[in-house]
Structure formats: structure tokens, C-alpha cells
Amino acid sequence: MAFILFFVGMIAYLAYFTSFERKKISVHPSNRRLDHLESEIVRGTIYDTNGVVLAITENDQRKYPFGSLYAHSVGYANQGKNGAEALVNTELLYPDYTLKSIFENAFFEEPFMGRDVVLTIEHTLQQSAEEGLKNKKGAVVILEASTGKIFAMYSNPTFNPNNLSSNWEYLIKDDVNSPLVNRVTQGLYPPGSIFKILPSIAYLQNEFKEPFTHVCEGSITKGEHTIRCFNGTAHGEVDLKAAFEKSCNTYFIALEEYISPQSLQNLAEKLLFNKTLPTEIETSKSRLSIKGEDSFNVLASYMGQGKTLVSPMHMAMLSSLIINDGVLMEPYIFDYSMSKKGSIRLKNLPSYHSAYLQEEITTQMQQMMIGVVEKGTATAIKRSDIIIGGKTGTAQNETSEDHSWFVGFAYPENRKEEAIAFAVIVENGGKGAQALNVTRTIIDAYAKTKK
Numbered sequence: 001m002a003f004i005l006f007f008v009g010m011i012a013y014l015a016y017f018t019s020f021e022r023k024k025i026s027v028h029p030s031n032r033r034l035d036h037l038e039s040e041i042v043r044g045t046i047y048d049t050n051g052v053v054l055a056i057t058e059n060d061q062r063k064y065p066f067g068s069l070y071a072h073s074v075g076y077a078n079q080g081k082n083g084a085e086a087l088v089n090t091e092l093l094y095p096d097y098t099l100k101s102i103f104e105n106a107f108f109e110e111p112f113m114g115r116d117v118v119l120t121i122e123h124t125l126q127q128s129a130e131e132g133l134k135n136k137k138g139a140v141v142i143l144e145a146s147t148g149k150i151f152a153m154y155s156n157p158t159f160n161p162n163n164l165s166s167n168w169e170y171l172i173k174d175d176v177n178s179p180l181v182n183r184v185t186q187g188l189y190p191p192g193s194i195f196k197i198l199p200s201i202a203y204l205q206n207e208f209k210e211p212f213t214h215v216c217e218g219s220i221t222k223g224e225h226t227i228r229c230f231n232g233t234a235h236g237e238v239d240l241k242a243a244f245e246k247s248c249n250t251y252f253i254a255l256e257e258y259i260s261p262q263s264l265q266n267l268a269e270k271l272l273f274n275k276t277l278p279t280e281i282e283t284s285k286s287r288l289s290i291k292g293e294d295s296f297n298v299l300a301s302y303m304g305q306g307k308t309l310v311s312p313m314h315m316a317m318l319s320s321l322i323i324n325d326g327v328l329m330e331p332y333i334f335d336y337s338m339s340k341k342g343s344i345r346l347k348n349l350p351s352y353h354s355a356y357l358q359e360e361i362t363t364q365m366q367q368m369m370i371g372v373v374e375k376g377t378a379t380a381i382k383r384s385d386i387i388i389g390g391k392t393g394t395a396q397n398e399t400s401e402d403h404s405w406f407v408g409f410a411y412p413e414n415r416k417e418e419a420i421a422f423a424v425i426v427e428n429g430g431k432g433a434q435a436l437n438v439t440r441t442i443i444d445a446y447a448k449t450k451k
């Protein structure tokens with residue numbers, strides 16, 4: 001008899017939960033009512049794609065086993081919420097209802113466990129980004145081109161989320177290093193020569209009767225402005241491919257007679273400049289205005305100077321749509337949530353946007369970007385087991401030393417469908433093209449995952 005009473009009680013409790021509590025729980029992440037649930041529910045664990053624990057709650061404490069490594073991607077939940085902790089808050093606090101957990105909650109006031117969350121992150125690639133950017137300011141983002149999965153997102157300087165509340169006052173005041181800023185998504189930088197990807201696409205979309213070639217003498221004068229190639233190097237007669245591989249400034253300036261500022265602006269906006277990026281990770285808009293600028297800024301825009309500013313996330317997306325034959329996949333970091341027993345509760349699926357570029361254009365761009373590594377400005381990272389394509393950039397900025405960029409893609413030979421797309425920036429790393437060193441470290445780690 002006692003057993004039956006107990007059982008009826010439990011059914012009633014279960015019914016109460018399904019009809020009332022669920023409503024309370026399935027609320028928007030920003031809803032304040034979720035916060036009070038935190039005292040009743042143990043926040044779920046966050047894993048990388050291979051089961052490495054990235055965040056866990058033990059003894060009422062949120063812990064981040066890798067300290068500063070995931071400060072900007074996993075984020076934190078102990079000083080407000082940020083990063084994936086904010087993005088998937090609802091899942092992490094979604095009670096894992098089982099007969100056992102309901103029983104324990106009802107009779108022993110045991111808290112419910114939230115769902116566990118698996119991110120798209122590949123821990124070894126994230127570590128390689130940290131290693132590459134050691135003692136450097138900058139950002140690395142690595143995407144899987146065919147899905148948009150974010151494999152790595154690292155920003156330096158960083159901070160340790162384990163002792164965030166005690167360091168908070170200090171961190172928010174640090175304007176020199178801005179450690180709380182995720183440079184991948186919130187950093188806006190002049191693109192320098194990586195921008196040459198855009199006039200190149202514009203060129204390829206125009207069907208010129210004769211290929212446009214230009215004899216580079218190391219500098220070009222237009223009106224009252226003289227623009228030089230890097231170190232004043234004269235590149236001789238160059239066509240688009242050679243100019244792209246060698247990053248010849250004068251060629252791209254000369255191209256202005258064939259590709260109008262208006263058409264370059266139109267293409268850039270089609271490729272998400274001045275637009276909100278389609279991704280679940282909030283990202284600053286890249287800025288570009290060519291039309292209506294003074295003549296110097298118009299010209300400078302063709303080689304990525306001028307007033308253009310881009311986020312690393314945007315540049316990785318641009319590389320990704322080039323290697324993915326013109327189709328852009330939305331970058332995402334939340335893969336799925338699961339119950340404590342391991343059954344999947346909510347799964348994020350890759351979502352694509354209709355083709356941004358025709359395949360015949362992206363195929364040519366892929367070849368040009370591979371040419372940069374084969375025989376252009378990035379031969380330092382060439383290797384036999386992995387095909388790498390990309391574009392180097394040295395971006396002048398008015399206040400300090402040049403920034404160093406490399407954006408591109410990589411894949412094992414004949415396995416293009418497994419390609420990663422990435423963007424690397426090293427602030428003030430212009431000398432010695434430091435972004436290439438960081439890229440090399442990342443590709444080493446990537447090659448190991450492909451063996």
C-alpha cells in the first residue's frame with residue numbers, strides 16, 4: 001500500500017512538472033526567470049567535438065579546465081554570461097527529466113541536472129591557435145568550409161574565466177590589451193592586401209575580351225597620388241594571377257580603370273560588407289565605402305587600405321565560400337545537447353545560403369590562392385601533404401606597426417570536401433609576416449587530425 005501511494009504521488013508530481021514547470025523553463029535565454037533556475041538546476045557540462053570537457057559545474061562552482069584558452073569561445077557564466085555559455089544557456093539549464101531525477105528532486109531535494117552541450121570545437125586546433133599566438137596580440141578563427149562548424153576561435157590577449165569576478169575591475173579597465181574583447185568577432189582591422197580577393201573576383205566576373213596585363217615599375221602615379229609596391233619592388237609585366245600571387249599594388253590600382261568603384265562596392269556588399277553576418281555568433285559589421293570617397297581613398301581601397309575595416313570572422317567566411325565553390329555555410333558553434341544518458345536532445349544542422357558566387361569564378365580564385373603558396377608571397381608555408389591556398393596581407397594603420405594577415409583554406413590532397421577555411425591576424429606583426437608563422441602552427445595541427 002505504501003508503495004502504491006508513493007507511486008501515485010510520483011505520477012502526480014510528474015504531471016505537475018510536465019504541465020507547469022516546462023513552461024517556466026522553455027523561456028528565452030535573456031529572460032531573467034532563467035537565472036533563478038540556476039540555484040535549482042546544475043548547469044550542464046560543455047564538451048568539444050571529441051568529448052574533451054571545456055566547462056563543468058562541481059560543488060556549485062563553474063570551472064574551466066583550460067583557463068584562458070576558451071575565454072572568448074566557450075565564454076563564462078560567472079560574471080554575467082558570454083560566449084557559448086550565453087548562446088546555449090537554455091540548453092545548459094534544461095532539466096534532464098527522468099523518473100529517477102524527479103523522484104530524487106521530490107523526496108531528497110536533489111537538484112535537477114541540466115543538459116550537456118557538445119560544441120563544434122576541435123580542441124587540438126584551438127590549442128594550435130593559442131600556441132601560434134603566444135605573446136602576440138591577434139586572432140585566429142578556423143571553420144569547416146562544407147558545414148560552417150567553428151573548429152577554433154581564439155583571441156589574444158585573453159583572461160582566465162576561473163577567477164573572473166576577482167579580476168573583473170582590472171580587466172574592464174585594461175584599454176591597452178582589451179582582453180575581454182573577442183577579436184575574431186568584435187575586432188575590426190584594415191584588410192591590407194587580403195582585400196585584393198575582391199577586385200580579383202570583380203575582374204573574373206567581367207568577361208574581358210583581352211586579359212588585362214600591366215607592367216609594374218614598382219610605383220604608379222594617378223593624378224597627384226603615387227602608390228608603391230611593397231619595398232618598391234618592380235614586378236614587371238603581370239596578369240591578374242601573377243599580380244595576385246606577388247601582391248602587386250600597381251596592378252590593382254591600374255585595374256581601377258576597368259572595374260569602377262561602384263561595381264567594386266556592389267560586389268563587396270554582396271559579399272557581406274556593411275552587412276550583418278549570417279551566423280549565430282554576434283559579429284561586428286565590416287565597413288567599406290568606396291563610392292563618394294576622395295580620389296586617394298578610392299584608389300587605396302583597391303589594395304585594401306582606404307577606410308575599409310573587416311573582422312577576422314568575415315574574412316574566414318569569405319575564404320570558406322571560395323573553397324566551398326561559392327556556397328556560404330553559416331558559422332556555428334553549438335553542435336548538439338544531450339541528456340545525462342547521452343541521448344541527443346537538440347541538434348544544430350548546417351545551414352547554407354544560396355550561392356554567393358558562381359563555381360567557375362571560385363575555381364579560378366582557388367587556383368590563384370593556391371598559387372600564392374606555391375610560388376607567391378606565402379611559399380614559407382608550402383608543404384607536400386596538405387594543399388594550402390590563401391592571401392597574405394600587411395595592413396598599414398596610422399598609430400602603430402603594420403598588422404600581418406593570412407586568410408585562406410587547407411585540405412589533404414584530393415579531399416577538398418574536408419577543407420578548413422581560416423583567418424589569422426597578428427597585430428603589429430607586419431615585420432617577418434608573422435601571420436604565416438601562426439598559420440604554419442595551425443596547419444601542423446590540422447595535418448595531424450587528417451592522418
Ligand SMILES: [Zn+2]
Nearest residue numbers: 216229235248
Ligand atoms: Zn608591383
